[in-house]
Amino acid sequence: MMKKLVSLMLAVLMLVSMCPALAENAAVLEDGRYHVTVESDSGMFKVVDCVLTAVNGEYTATITMSGTGYDKLFVGTGEEAAAAEAHIEYEADAEGAYTFTLPVAQLDEPIAVAAHSVKKDSWYDRILTFTTENVEQIASQTQDRETAMASLSSGIYTPDEFTFTGGTGRVTISCEKVEVIDGQPMATLVFSSSKYTCVRVGDVQYDSVCDEKTSRVEIPVVLNQSMTIYGTTTAMSAAHEVEYSIFIRVDALKSESAAVELPGLVWEKSMEIVYAEGFAVDYYEGGYALIDVRDSARYLVVPENMPVPEGLDPAIIVLQQPLNNIYLAATSAMALFDSLDSLDAIRLSGTQKDGWYIENAVKAMENGDMLFAGKYSEPDFEMLLTEGCDLAIESMMISHSPKVKEMIELLGIPVFIDRSSYESHPLGRTEWIRLYAVLMDKEEEAEAFFAQQAQIVEDLKGFENTGKTVAFFYIHTDGSAVVRSTADYVPGMIEIAGGKYVFEELPDPESDRSSISISMEEFYNAAVDADYLIYNATIDAPISSVDELLAKSDLFADFKAIKEGNVWCTGKYLYQATDIVGSLITDINLMLTGETDGMTFIYKMN
Numbered sequence: 001m002m003k004k005l006v007s008l009m010l011a012v013l014m015l016v017s018m019c020p021a022l023a024e025n026a027a028v029l030e031d032g033r034y035h036v037t038v039e040s041d042s043g044m045f046k047v048v049d050c051v052l053t054a055v056n057g058e059y060t061a062t063i064t065m066s067g068t069g070y071d072k073l074f075v076g077t078g079e080e081a082a083a084a085e086a087h088i089e090y091e092a093d094a095e096g097a098y099t100f101t102l103p104v105a106q107l108d109e110p111i112a113v114a115a116h117s118v119k120k121d122s123w124y125d126r127i128l129t130f131t132t133e134n135v136e137q138i139a140s141q142t143q144d145r146e147t148a149m150a151s152l153s154s155g156i157y158t159p160d161e162f163t164f165t166g167g168t169g170r171v172t173i174s175c176e177k178v179e180v181i182d183g184q185p186m187a188t189l190v191f192s193s194s195k196y197t198c199v200r201v202g203d204v205q206y207d208s209v210c211d212e213k214t215s216r217v218e219i220p221v222v223l224n225q226s227m228t229i230y231g232t233t234t235a236m237s238a239a240h241e242v243e244y245s246i247f248i249r250v251d252a253l254k255s256e257s258a259a260v261e262l263p264g265l266v267w268e269k270s271m272e273i274v275y276a277e278g279f280a281v282d283y284y285e286g287g288y289a290l291i292d293v294r295d296s297a298r299y300l301v302v303p304e305n306m307p308v309p310e311g312l313d314p315a316i317i318v319l320q321q322p323l324n325n326i327y328l329a330a331t332s333a334m335a336l337f338d339s340l341d342s343l344d345a346i347r348l349s350g351t352q353k354d355g356w357y358i359e360n361a362v363k364a365m366e367n368g369d370m371l372f373a374g375k376y377s378e379p380d381f382e383m384l385l386t387e388g389c390d391l392a393i394e395s396m397m398i399s400h401s402p403k404v405k406e407m408i409e410l411l412g413i414p415v416f417i418d419r420s421s422y423e424s425h426p427l428g429r430t431e432w433i434r435l436y437a438v439l440m441d442k443e444e445e446a447e448a449f450f451a452q453q454a455q456i457v458e459d460l461k462g463f464e465n466t467g468k469t470v471a472f473f474y475i476h477t478d479g480s481a482v483v484r485s486t487a488d489y490v491p492g493m494i495e496i497a498g499g500k501y502v503f504e505e506l507p508d509p510e511s512d513r514s515s516i517s518i519s520m521e522e523f524y525n526a527a528v529d530a531d532y533l534i535y536n537a538t539i540d541a542p543i544s545s546v547d548e549l550l551a552k553s554d555l556f557a558d559f560k561a562i563k564e565g566n567v568w569c570t571g572k573y574l575y576q577a578t579d580i581v582g583s584l585i586t587d588i589n590l591m592l593t594g595e596t597d598g599m600t601f602i603y604k605m606n
Contacts, residue, residue, distance in 0.1 A: 029054040029107070033138040033266055038063060041127040045070070045115055051138070052104065052130065053285065055264035056310060059104040061130060062285055064097050072116035073100045078123035081114035086305055091287065101286040101306070107132050153253065154180050160251045161295065165315045166244035178221070178250055185223055187248055191215040195235040223248055225261045226313035245313055260290055262300070263311040274454065276431040278419045281438055289438050296417045301438055317414045323439055325388045329376035330395040330418035334361050335578045336433040339449050342440045347387055348373035357576050377401040381411060389413050396421065420578065421514050424487045426496065426585065427457055429578045456582035463498040466592045470499045471527040474536040475552040481523035488514045493581070497588035502530045524555050532591060533561040534568045534602060538575035545606050567605045574601045
């Protein structure tokens, strides 16, 4: 990546040296977006539209071509382009026109750009001039945001996400509520110190109400984007301001409010999520994408050879493409990368070869294309560094090893936490392939694959409801039973398959956990009369006989399913098979209807 950035900088310096009068004569545009005219020295290279983005005196242009004869561009000469590894690839717009996004070193001056001909498979030298003679500014996002805010529904809301950065770390901030009054969201913030007498937003100061332990203040905020506030504390000898950056998300207002505004970037659209509830994606001009993982973190995906926006909220984690040396400790994601034909991006694995049930992952480890770099709780930090790891994808298990996550981040490696196991719909986990496609720049492939899987599950909804009850569980080493939350995707699969999940009432019904531990007595009361038992061996070891289940608890002898011989067990492959959820639904339906052939994930115990 550094090599590519250096090449781009040298190209810019070369162009500046060719135009000694540049600094004195060139136009300078204020920050914003503009329609500008692009003059070309060749009639074969015609630009029909150009949107120029100005940030701190630097420019990026998205040009639309008149035809589809060129598939790659390079800032520099054709000879340099032929020798370079990285080029600017085209993107097709809604009408199918080819667009390119490239840095513009200077306005109103000639720039050397090489264009690759699809037909000739050759690079051609072109000279482009981005002229400001008839420049037209495009309406700002601030205006769009103000218009959107005016339509926010009045009411009091509990934030779905609140984060803050800044200060010394000794004082924390929480957000009690957000109240929308005449279209303006007002947030009630609580500082864990009684010394914060007021908070400044812009040039306006808002007084706090302080008690013995806290300081409470109500301030106007903008939802779904970071904003800076200044709290005045009297904890020291003299009052002084402390700068904080806050971010508030309210899902009930998300569709009404403006998209997350990022400095120097222009929002284009949001991904239309169908089933998943754990993530959101916003797209920005130039190929940038902001991924918001619920209750976790936000990630800005920066295209190859494109700059990281200045002034970005430090809480946003930057993922610079290409990402091709990933450490994958979240096993459920491997099948999705495999379906995207992107296993070559997974260089390091948190699971050894014999722990994989995905054929291509096993082959990659046998061939040495994928290396074992230690499990999630004990990674080989030296290997992560020597192999140039550019991203660590962890499951929620990393929450049990916070020091490991911290160490990986200290090495300069961003950590992405996969929360797909918390999805409530069977297709929710599978839809995470659309998120990983953003990282791999393979959205089209993901859309096609996901549409196919969604159709498979839709076709399965015709299964007749058998009225038979099913318990899905495993027995922990401490003797408790671990069952799936009623909001989890497994009960959803059982319902689609024509069954009924036996645990209708569970403790902590509002819990965000996918699995819940209950006592054996509670399990007995709920499942003793269940028609079918399915032992979840994705976490515990598989069992091959009813005797092994009885060895875990004598209470199983009373169970209806035990007496009638309706005890089943999953294979280890189930948890890794996030790409074919329809197969488990089919298996459960076959079980409920008395079939035993053609199953993928479950088998009957003797």
